[in-house]
Amino acid sequence: SQTIHQWPATLVQPVGSPLSLECTVEGTSNPNLYWYRQAAGRGLQLLFYSVGIGQISSEVPQNLSASRPQDRQFILSSKKLLLSDSGFYLCAAGTDRFGQYFGPGTRLTVT
Amino acid sequence: QQQVKQSPQSLIVQKGGISIINCAYENTAFDYFPWYQQFPGKGPALLIAIRPDVSEKKEGRFTISFNKSAKQFSLHIMDSQPGDSATYFCAASNYGQNFVFGPGTRLSVLP
Numbered sequence: 614s615q616t617i618h619q620w621p622a623t624l625v626q627p628v629g630s631p632l633s634l635e636c637t638v639e640g641t642s643n644p645n646l647y648w649y650r651q652a653a654g655r656g657l658q659l660l661f662y663s664v665g666i667g668q669i670s671s672e673v674p675q676n677l678s679a680s681r682p683q684d685r686q687f688i689l690s691s692k693k694l695l696l697s698d699s700g701f702y703l704c705a706a707g708t709d710r711f712g713q714y715f716g717p718g719t720r721l722t723v724t
Numbered sequence: 725q726q727q728v729k730q731s732p733q734s735l736i737v738q739k740g741g742i743s744i745i746n747c748a749y750e751n752t753a754f755d756y757f758p759w760y761q762q763f764p765g766k767g768p769a770l771l772i773a774i775r776p777d778v779s780e781k782k783e784g785r786f787t788i789s790f791n792k793s794a795k796q797f798s799l800h801i802m803d804s805q806p807g808d809s810a811t812y813f814c815a816a817s818n819y820g821q822n823f824v825f826g827p828g829t830r831l832s833v834l835p
Contacts, residue, residue: 617767647823656827657768657813703767712758712815713823715767 615640617716619704625722632677632691634719636704639685644706646687647713648679651701663687699723726751728816730826737833743801745829747814750795754816754824759788759799762811762828771812772799804833 616639626632638644648660659672661679669679676695680688687704699722707713729748737743747757758773774781774788774797781788787800801808814826 654830657825659823707823712756712770712773712817714770715760718765718767720765 615706615714617704617706617714619716619719621719623720625724626694627724628696629693632694634689634702636687636716637685638706641708643684644708646681647705648689649703649705651703694723696723726824728814728824728826730814730829732829734830737804739804739806739833739835741804743804743831744798745812746798747826748796749816753818756817757797758815760813768813806833806835809833
């Protein structure tokens, strides 16, 4: 079974500062990787997904970017955070015939 | 066509009762329908899933009913317990990609 690690668990950053959230996956190779954002009490908004190293698709134009430098590593970044970037960020991994499995999430507060 | 509708938005059930959450989709290319359970501050966890070649799948107290002609599927939680109180998301995907999530249902099971 696959395990998804995310860090940090919580983060408080000032407006205008950079961001880097990391996600790593164990127990599977060549997974599809996803970044979601969830506002408090709301649903899941897909931000980025990747089907392979260096292959990133963006679902929503925004202040964020993603990279996949290794097969099982997915990074979410921003050069300058906005207040609206606050939320719960979830990394997920999946294979072609099975569902997505989510990591524990990172709670980001932009002040 | 990519949207998954989910109802109700919130649900209150007495302990021992049956919780029913409904979802509907439009895209007939979807071939995988998972349900996720999310507790506050945690990532969603895959609960149960079904493919359109069967009409029902049961795992313990959780049952998915699937109606391919109506393009609807539902989650039934039998003998609901306070520990089942969480937010439930339905989802749909085709070949493990293009996951589309419903907006979520907040379930409260009263003791």
